[in-house]
Amino acid sequence: EVQLVQSGAEVKQPGESLTISCKASGYRFTTYWIGWVRQMPGKGLEWMGIIYPGDSETRYSPSFRGQVTISTDKSISTAYLQWSSVEASDTAMYYCARLTTDDYGHYYYGFDVWGQGTTVTVSS
């Protein structure tokens, strides 16, 4: 079974660093882009960025570039989303998701497999 399993809920104080994870199983991790999506309380979906585990090529939404870092560890089929210093405005649910493409990887179809989400709460 193809699945993405995310790390558990986090509660942080402003200024702390944070890393959340997304472990893939059931497919070849290095051949699919992985993306991160934010959903603030009661709000819509926001695409944050994607990474290709095969070569670590990363693309960020302009809204999140410089605010977070996306990375992977191929040896354990895991993607990460990290902050160097969280703020109250980072309070949200964060999803990782697998990006499916055409056979040549040229045409992006959508996020076909999603993690269960990680709740991040930042409060003093």
Place this chain on the structure above:
Amino acid sequence: IQLTQSPSSLSASVGDRVTITCRASQDISSSLAWYQQKPGKAPKLLIYAASTLQSGVPSRFSGRGSGTDFTLTISSLQPEDFATYYCQQLNSYSFTFGPGTRVEIK
């Protein structure tokens, strides 16, 4: 590329035909996906490439359009379809989501 959806919410009854519109600020060819999200759950991919049904998705869901104007239609609304629906463009490396359309029970 910006996406708008209309309506932002709608009330409908079981068995109704429902159509949601998504409009892109520039031509995105057929690079559009539709998702369904229920409260407390991760989104689910319904349609990709504007009109291709994702495996396992009921055939009452259909998508149409290209360029800047797209629609998602539910031919006969079922109780399990009450949810929020999002479009997403994948034409460039900014995979923007639309603001969502909430489908509620009348």
